[in-house]
Amino acid sequence: MKGSLRWRVLLVMALAALLPTLVVGVLAILRARHDVEDEVQRGALAHIRALGAALDGTLQDARRTVELASSQWADAPGDARATQLLMARLRRDVPIVQSLSILDPDGKSLYGDPVPAGVDIGSHSFGGYIGDAVFVDGRPTVHLVVQARGRTGELMGVFVASLDLGFVHDVIAAARLGPGARVLVIDGRGELVATSEPTATPTSAIKGNPVVDRALASSVEGTLSAGGWVSAYRNLSSYQSLRGVRWAIIHQQPEAQAYALARRTTRDTILIGGIALALALGLGAFFATRLTRPLADLARRADAIAAGHATEGPAIEGPGEIGVLARQVDDMAKRIAERAELAAALARGDRLASVGVMSAQVAHEINNPLTTVLGYAKLLLEDKPEGHPDRSALELIAEEAERMKKIIGGLLEYARAPRPSEPATQVATGAVTSGSSEPSAVVKHVAALVAPQLRKAKAQLVTAVEPQQPLSIEAHALQQVLVNLVQNAAQAGATTITIGSRPGPGGIATVLTVADDGPGIPAADRSRVFDPFFTTKAPGTGTGLGLAVCKHLVATAGGTIEVGDRADGHGAEFRVTIPVA
Amino acid sequence: MRRVLLLIAAAACGGEHPAPAPIKFLHTFGPEETELFNATMTERGIAVEAKLAPFARGQQVIGEILRAGTSCPDLIRIDATWLPGLVAHDLLLPVPPELQHEDWLPEVEARMGVPQTIDGLIELRDEAAPAPRSSSIADLVAAARATAHAERPHPLGLRADGYWFVPWLRDAGSDIDLDHIGNAGAVEGLAQFAALFGDVAPPPPPAGSEAPEELRRWLQHDTAYWVTGPWQVGALRERERLQITALAGAPRGGQMLVVPKCAKDPAAGWRLAGELTSVPVATKFAEAFATVPTRASALAAAPPLVQAEYQALRGAQPLARSPVTPLLFDDLNPAIAAVIAHDATPQEAIDGVRRGWERLARREPR
Numbered sequence: 001m002k003g004s005l006r007w008r009v010l011l012v013m014a015l016a017a018l019l020p021t022l023v024v025g026v027l028a029i030l031r032a033r034h035d036v037e038d039e040v041q042r043g044a045l046a047h048i049r050a051l052g053a054a055l056d057g058t059l060q061d062a063r064r065t066v067e068l069a070s071s072q073w074a075d076a077p078g079d080a081r082a083t084q085l086l087m088a089r090l091r092r093d094v095p096i097v098q099s100l101s102i103l104d105p106d107g108k109s110l111y112g113d114p115v116p117a118g119v120d121i122g123s124h125s126f127g128g129y130i131g132d133a134v135f136v137d138g139r140p141t142v143h144l145v146v147q148a149r150g151r152t153g154e155l156m157g158v159f160v161a162s163l164d165l166g167f168v169h170d171v172i173a174a175a176r177l178g179p180g181a182r183v184l185v186i187d188g189r190g191e192l193v194a195t196s197e198p199t200a201t202p203t204s205a206i207k208g209n210p211v212v213d214r215a216l217a218s219s220v221e222g223t224l225s226a227g228g229w230v231s232a233y234r235n236l237s238s239y240q241s242l243r244g245v246r247w248a249i250i251h252q253q254p255e256a257q258a259y260a261l262a263r264r265t266t267r268d269t270i271l272i273g274g275i276a277l278a279l280a281l282g283l284g285a286f287f288a289t290r291l292t293r294p295l296a297d298l299a300r301r302a303d304a305i306a307a308g309h310a311t312e313g314p315a316i317e318g319p320g321e322i323g324v325l326a327r328q329v330d331d332m333a334k335r336i337a338e339r340a341e342l343a344a345a346l347a348r349g350d351r352l353a354s355v356g357v358m359s360a361q362v363a364h365e366i367n368n369p370l371t372t373v374l375g376y377a378k379l380l381l382e383d384k385p386e387g388h389p390d391r392s393a394l395e396l397i398a399e400e401a402e403r404m405k406k407i408i409g410g411l412l413e414y415a416r417a418p419r420p421s422e423p424a425t426q427v428a429t430g431a432v433t434s435g436s437s438e439p440s441a442v443v444k445h446v447a448a449l450v451a452p453q454l455r456k457a458k459a460q461l462v463t464a465v466e467p468q469q470p471l472s473i474e475a476h477a478l479q480q481v482l483v484n485l486v487q488n489a490a491q492a493g494a495t496t497i498t499i500g501s502r503p504g505p506g507g508i509a510t511v512l513t514v515a516d517d518g519p520g521i522p523a524a525d526r527s528r529v530f531d532p533f534f535t536t537k538a539p540g541t542g543t544g545l546g547l548a549v550c551k552h553l554v555a556t557a558g559g560t561i562e563v564g565d566r567a568d569g570h571g572a573e574f575r576v577t578i579p580v581a
Numbered sequence: 582m583r584r585v586l587l588l589i590a591a592a593a594c595g596g597e598h599p600a601p602a603p604i605k606f607l608h609t610f611g612p613e614e615t616e617l618f619n620a621t622m623t624e625r626g627i628a629v630e631a632k633l634a635p636f637a638r639g640q641q642v643i644g645e646i647l648r649a650g651t652s653c654p655d656l657i658r659i660d661a662t663w664l665p666g667l668v669a670h671d672l673l674l675p676v677p678p679e680l681q682h683e684d685w686l687p688e689v690e691a692r693m694g695v696p697q698t699i700d701g702l703i704e705l706r707d708e709a710a711p712a713p714r715s716s717s718i719a720d721l722v723a724a725a726r727a728t729a730h731a732e733r734p735h736p737l738g739l740r741a742d743g744y745w746f747v748p749w750l751r752d753a754g755s756d757i758d759l760d761h762i763g764n765a766g767a768v769e770g771l772a773q774f775a776a777l778f779g780d781v782a783p784p785p786p787p788a789g790s791e792a793p794e795e796l797r798r799w800l801q802h803d804t805a806y807w808v809t810g811p812w813q814v815g816a817l818r819e820r821e822r823l824q825i826t827a828l829a830g831a832p833r834g835g836q837m838l839v840v841p842k843c844a845k846d847p848a849a850g851w852r853l854a855g856e857l858t859s860v861p862v863a864t865k866f867a868e869a870f871a872t873v874p875t876r877a878s879a880l881a882a883a884p885p886l887v888q889a890e891y892q893a894l895r896g897a898q899p900l901a902r903s904p905v906t907p908l909l910f911d912d913l914n915p916a917i918a919a920v921i922a923h924d925a926t927p928q929e930a931i932d933g934v935r936r937g938w939e940r941l942a943r944r945e946p947r
Contacts, residue, residue, distance in 0.1 A: 105940055120641055129638050152925035153915030154933030155940075188632065188642070189652065217631040219615035235633065 013284030044232035070148035294318030437475035494518035653843035655850035666904035701833035738807035743913035751830035815870030833897035912937035
């Protein structure tokens with residue numbers, strides 16, 4: 001099985017299906033994973049950008065509002081009533097303000113709430129800042145420090161506002177995050193400012209998280225895959241209002257959930273690829289079988305041919321080149337069969353030729369003494385008067401001698417005719433077969449020759465042969481053939497014998513027909529009537545050489561002779577086909 | 582074979598040693614510098630745990646960290662003007678002798694910190710203007726005015742900021758310190774400086790957008806003379822048409838690398854400082870951001886443009902080495918803005934600045 005053509009075709013088809021499936025499948029999986037990773041990371045970055053912008057917007061609004069208020073206050077710092085109204089308006093306009101204080105340039109409290117401990121109200125910050133996160137009663141808070149400068153730019157005081165960062169948690173919590181995803185906001189010290197997780201994540205839980213270090217070390221944004229998490233981070237110092245704020249937003253999602261789509265795509269691709277592969281292999285096996293079946297038939301046919309049964313079995317059908325090959329093998333088998341037949345015929349012919357030569361030699365040797373016997377028999381008859389007792393014996397000797405001479409004449413005639421396989425110019429018997437003859441003239445001459453014999457047999461000859469192109473056969477040979485056929489018909493008891501002609505196949509030959517209304521020739525005898533010494537006549541009335549001689553003469557001219565029923569089914573018809581000259 | 586086995590054994594045993602602790606580094610690099618720094622450290626195989634201290638709050642954040650003493654970095658990158666304040670509070674370690682004796686340029690010193698870059702104000706001229714070089718503030722203003730035309734009404738690139746005011750202040754015989762700010766020259770200098778905006782220099786853009794606006798004007802050839810520093814040159818991609826010359830009375834500064842006393846591994850800090858000022862790293866920064874190196878060998882390897890920056894900065898004068906110097910600008914900047922906006926007269930503004938600086942002097946060590 002493994003060495004068979006079918007197995008090899010199947011293997012080729014399997015490889016042809018497997019390799020593209022594998023290559024395309026692997027490429028599709030890699031591409032899908034790459035695209036999904038890219039999308040996940042871009043999505044996470046877009047998410048934290050939006051969160052950062054929201055954070056920035058809120059803090060920027062608060063900062064500008066406090067800056068405007070501080071400028072207004074610095075123009076009249078001593079107006080206590082106006083200051084109280086201003087502070088009340090600030091608390092109303094900036095809801096995230098938890099506490100608000102106004103200090104003098106030396107840091108002494110002038111108005112509002114006590115300043116939380118640890119707030120640097122000095123400079124070092126180009127006029128103000130937003131500090132790191134601090135936790136007041138567990139809530140993340142950030143201190144906003146704004147220098148209040150008067151018309152001339154002179155420092156008149158410092159506004160310190162504590163801003164509640166609970167809104168950061170609210171913004172993050174409202175965000176629609178992917179499965180398992182979380183958002184962390186950390187300050188520059190790695191303290192957790194806010195998280196999207198419902199239960200507070202302790203700061204210690206994010207210590208040592210590589211993305212925290214990466215986010216704080218970076219000045220922009222980036223992504224990191226580590227510890228089973230896909231992380232995206234953005235340092236917020238690049239935002240306008242947050243300049244000076246060392247915060248970062250981190251978006252984290254477990255890899256298993258972040259890349260779930262990639263995994264599903266991989267699984268589906270493998271599944272579809274597997275099905276496609278199985279289908280390809282199944283169809284491959286089917287087509288391999290179909291493709292190789294004619295070849296197997298051809299192999300069997302070749303075996304049959306080798307065994308000598310060339311024409312056995314039905315015709316082999318196959319597609320394309322295999323069909324062509326099958327037809328050619330069929331043709332080859334037919335030719336081999338024909339050649340075998342021909343070889344057999346040739347062998348038989350050789351045997352007959354040998355017999356013919358031997359017979360001719362024998363006939364030649366016998367002919368002379370027989371002539372002497374016949375001559376003396378006739379002389380003796382002349383000396384014997386009518387009624388002499390020896391006369392009947394002498395007449396019998398003369399008749400039998402005459403009959404023997406006829407037989408010997410036929411044998412010599414057959415021997416003189418060249419063999420079909422011999423070139424015309426090499427006919428040993430000396431019969432000239434090259435040359436041509438015009439059929440109508442030959443037929444006319446034949447009619448004259450056989451007229452006495454036909455009258456005796458009470459038969460008539462009808463000729464329907466028009467003058468036409470000469471045929472490549474000697475006139476006397478054609479004459480002999482036609483005379484033979486007409487005599488045979490008359491001897492068979494025909495009353496009407498017709499010689500006709502029609503164009504042969506392709507116009508390169510002419511078919512002369514000799515039809516009669518006699519008893520016809522049985523189908524079983526038709527294949528043998530041209531064999532020498534085959535005769536259906538009564539013993540002593542025919543030599544069995546006439547039709548054999550006819551066949552040799554016609555074949556020598558490159559033609560054929562065949563016998564069949566007449567067109568109306570009554571009688572026999574001989575068809576002599578001879579190429580035109 | 583035996584050698585191979587030994588190597589394999591050594592490699593196997595080597596895996597059990599803990600990785601060296603990363604060097605803790607607190608820096609003030611800008612976004613692009615930070616990315617280059619991170620990439621450079623990765624490339625050179627140096628484990629660094631870096632944290633960013635935004636420049637605007639750098640002095641405050643660093644002070645808080647060093648005073649707290651917890652999470653103390655091994656190395657800190659600071660502005661050179663912050664050094665006296667940290668030294669005054671005795672927060673820094675001196676530079677090891679072997680590092681002090683590197684081939685530092687004469688304009689820097691490496692006693693309490695390793696100088697990483699030299700910067701200051703320089704004069705950039707657009708070769709396409711054309712703009713002849715100037716030798717004084719008056720020359721500069723006159724030359725800039727001469728290049729003005731209808732399409733370029735404000736050819737002088739100048740920022741309404743105390744640091745940019747320093748050359749005019751010095752040109753008028755004053756300076757950034759309490760001893761000089763009260764003199765008449767300060768008022769005159771401020772008047773001259775403020776008068777330039779809306780005249781030969783463009784009106785100040787909204788706060789926070791100064792740098793991108795200056796860059797935009799330069800790229801559009803709206804500026805023929807640009808008073809700026811190497812930090813802006815680094816942002817320019819087309820540097821071919823730059824002509825760099827010294828600006829009379831310009832301030833000179835730079836960035837320093839210091840090791841705090843609270844550092845867990847000071848030696849590691851100094852190693853990183855040496856690495857950051859080494860020829861390959863300094864050259865990389867010089868090529869990317871036009872920063873001027875501080876070692877002679879690194880300067881020699883720097884691009885010609887950076888060497889031109891250095892030549893322009895050689896004549897510049899550092900600001901007074903006092904802890905209060907960086908704080909002075911908190912009062913000076915709003916005063917300058919008030920005069921430019923015509924909210925205050927130069928005299929009123931300088932008086933306010935002087936009162937503010939006196940208050941600082943009472944609070945901070947000088």
